[in-house]
Amino acid sequence: METLKADNVYYWEGKAKRPQEGEFIKLMDKASLLVPDKPIIPFIEGDGIGPEITPAMIHVVNTAVERAYGESRKIIWVEVLAGDKAEEKTGERLPQETLDFLKEAVVGIKGPLGTPVGKGVKSINSALRRAFDFYSAVRPVYWMGQPTPIPDPKRVDVVVFRENTDDVYAGIEFFSGTEEARKVREFLIKEMGAKESGFPEDVGITVKPMSEFKTKRHVRKALRYALETGRKNVAVIGKGNIMKATEGAFINWAFEVAQEPEFKDRVLTDPEAEPGEGQVKLTKVITDQMLMQLVLRPDAWDVIIAQNLNGDYVSDLAASLIGGPGFVPSGNIGEGYALFESTHGTAWDIAGKGIANPLSLTLSGAMMLEYLGWKESAQKIYSAVRKTFEDRVGTPDIASGFRKMGEDAKEVSTIEYAQEIARRID
Numbered sequence: 001m002e003t004l005k006a007d008n009v010y011y012w013e014g015k016a017k018r019p020q021e022g023e024f025i026k027l028m029d030k031a032s033l034l035v036p037d038k039p040i041i042p043f044i045e046g047d048g049i050g051p052e053i054t055p056a057m058i059h060v061v062n063t064a065v066e067r068a069y070g071e072s073r074k075i076i077w078v079e080v081l082a083g084d085k086a087e088e089k090t091g092e093r094l095p096q097e098t099l100d101f102l103k104e105a106v107v108g109i110k111g112p113l114g115t116p117v118g119k120g121v122k123s124i125n126s127a128l129r130r131a132f133d134f135y136s137a138v139r140p141v142y143w144m145g146q147p148t149p150i151p152d153p154k155r156v157d158v159v160v161f162r163e164n165t166d167d168v169y170a171g172i173e174f175f176s177g178t179e180e181a182r183k184v185r186e187f188l189i190k191e192m193g194a195k196e197s198g199f200p201e202d203v204g205i206t207v208k209p210m211s212e213f214k215t216k217r218h219v220r221k222a223l224r225y226a227l228e229t230g231r232k233n234v235a236v237i238g239k240g241n242i243m244k245a246t247e248g249a250f251i252n253w254a255f256e257v258a259q260e261p262e263f264k265d266r267v268l269t270d271p272e273a274e275p276g277e278g279q280v281k282l283t284k285v286i287t288d289q290m291l292m293q294l295v296l297r298p299d300a301w302d303v304i305i306a307q308n309l310n311g312d313y314v315s316d317l318a319a320s321l322i323g324g325p326g327f328v329p330s331g332n333i334g335e336g337y338a339l340f341e342s343t344h345g346t347a348w349d350i351a352g353k354g355i356a357n358p359l360s361l362t363l364s365g366a367m368m369l370e371y372l373g374w375k376e377s378a379q380k381i382y383s384a385v386r387k388t389f390e391d392r393v394g395t396p397d398i399a400s401g402f403r404k405m406g407e408d409a410k411e412v413s414t415i416e417y418a419q420e421i422a423r424r425i426d
């Protein structure tokens with residue numbers, strides 16, 4: 001297979017390299033970053049299509065940085081291992097070296113990682129999330145000209161902030177018929193006043209924890225983002241009418257954050273208020289209402305603040321409006337630490353064929369550039385990607401999407417598509 005070579009990419013050879021020409025990003029007070037002109041950015045290639053889409057992303061990001069800043073800025077890419085490649089080379093799926101390197105580098109990017117089924121292997125994605133306390137999963141969903149299932153997709157431009165550490169994903173579960181389930185059931189009925197009718201003997205139970213501290217730090221991040229980027233309409237969602245102690249509390253805590261000195265004058269909570277310059281409006285929306293609104297009037301919302309499970313549903317629905325997860329970037333963000341990643345999986349069915357769509361990871365690369373404050377280079381990527389759609393060129397999934405719309409399109413490989421994007425960066 002053809003490869004995209006670059007002299008600023010240091011692949012893993014026995015260990016992660018520490019190139020002389022690069023410097024680590026520094027984490028400063030209040031989770032702000034001090035970004036050198038040549039930051040070392042670790043990357044995890046990923047499993048399945050990862051080795052195809054990662055070089056494509058690097059090629060596009062390198063070209064954009066070079067066109068935006070000439071020789072004065074450059075990313076120094078260092079490969080760290082995780083997933084299948086890590087297991088093959090080191091015997092471990094997530095080596096300590098990778099965790100240490102990501103910590104030192106503060107910001108990184110990764111391709112998709114698979115979880116082998118039935119081997120008792122834990123998800124690396126959740127291990128990374130826990131290790132760095134990436135408490136907000138941020139997913140901007142916007143249309144760039146690709147084929148989509150809805151008319152007028154330019155109405156979709158929304159950023160979903162999904163809480164990443166709480167909720168039913170905590171994995172506290174008791175299976176029907178086990179001694180644990182029996183004990184929990186008995187406790188709930190005997191000591192907590194739960195009705196037996198709601199807890200038959202064969203019940204299985206999943207616990208849904210939601211904390212004030214975790215909710216509030218997530219909400220603050222989303223509100224700061226909305227204020228910094230001039231997005232006006234912010235929704236906090238949940239089924240607070242049903243789950244009062246968790247999703248209801250989440251919504252209440254969000255409104256308490258809006259009253260904090262940092263936000264009081266800038267976050268309006270009166271449903272009739274019109275946010276002015278430098279202000280946003282925070283509105284409570286029931287989750288099922290939000291799912292309907294996203295389809296019927298997607299332009300109503302600029303930012304959606306969600307719990308873990310609701311955020312999962314909402315971000316996938318939003319993504320499908322603009323063509324699916326293959327077109328959506330994402331960032332896992334904590335107190336300064338950030339790991340950007342493609343939203344789709346390892347796509348083993350097409351791996352090795354050179355036809356994977358590299359956009360989700362490439363746009364995650366652009367999102368990472370914005371996070372570093374290198375906005376000019378990110379903008380260059382966005383406009384070049386738009387041009388490829390205008391010119392009807394893309395990987396087979398994109399080309400076939402255009403053909404379904406009755407339009408002709410040029411079908412190219414993953415690498416060729418990266419080159420087509422790079423060629424359009426001015």
Ligand code: NAD
Nearest residue numbers: 111112113114115326343344345346347349350356357397
């Ligand atoms: P998947 O996204 O890998 O594949 C679903 C379908 O979409 C497949 O037909 C695939 O060919 C297609 N597809 C996905 N990405 C594509 C791309 N870039 N270009 C063209 N077509 C693409 O989802 P899955 O099959 O449910 O998951 C496979 C594995 O990926 C699982 O082990 C899962 O755990 C893992 N996964 C990882 C992440 C992550 O690392 N963030 C996310 C989702 C799934």
